[in-house]
Amino acid sequence: MNNQNTPDNNNDRTTDILNEILDNYREINKLSENSDNNKFSYFLYWKRKESRLLKRELERPRKFYKKYKRGTLIRVDFGVNIGAEFSQIHYAIVLNKNDNRKNKILNVIPLTSKDKNNTLNIGTVVFNNYIKNTRRQLSKVKKENETVKKELKTAEDIEKQCKKLDKEIEKLDEIINYYSDNPIFSFACYKNITTINKTRILPKINEYDFINRTQCDSETMNKLDQKIIEYYTNFE
Secondary structure (H helix, E strand, O other): OOOOOOOOOOHHHHHHHHHHHHHHHHHHHHHHOOOOOHHHHHHHHHHHHHHHHHHHHHHOOOOOOOOOOOOEEEEEEOOOOOOOOOOOEEEEEEOOOOOOOOOOEEEEEEEEOOOOOOOEEOOOHHHHHHHHHHHHHHHHHHHHHHHHHHHOOOHHHHHHHHHHHHHHHHHHHHHHHHHHHOOOOOEEOHHHOEEEEHHHEOOOOOOOOOOOOOEOOHHHHHHHHHHHHHHHOOOO
16 A cells, blocks of 8 residues: 555656655755755755665665774765754764674764764874875885886886886875865764765775774774763663
């Protein structure tokens, strides 16, 4: 039995629903022009992306996904959600203890740039360390290149080495520049624990990117565990 919220096979009814959705989206887009709510500036981009993800889910359903360790820092596209639900792109921390490649979803704690009620300051140790490591890697690549060039004999080999170096430097600079402009925020919103599908996780920028594979230290995770216990349970 169908109800008013369930689509049926009536083509006219389906067309009416699609037209209403499109009209609503147009109105939302128009209203957002005079709104101070920043999430709506991302509304149309997200709806396009969401429709592509749903289409892909039907056309090419995935059986396996990347496995994530507990405490891993990831970058997530939360989309545009209702009310105070987390929206847009944020870093997050994976909470799952026993993830596997067949698991489609993760429980995560989003990170924010502001110290709000019920957030935990996790510091910028991870971020700062990896930026420093990337800069060290950049310096190392340049030094190794100078050593290699001295050993090369032909102009052709030197040119190839220079091109290789340029690509390496470009990738490392891309990481340094991106995270300098988009630092990993220091406040974990443990009151906003949420479940996401792994398709919301954005890929790393290049092979030098530490996101999606770097874990918070045990001290940070222990502090988060304690806050979660205090906020969600009656245990002392």
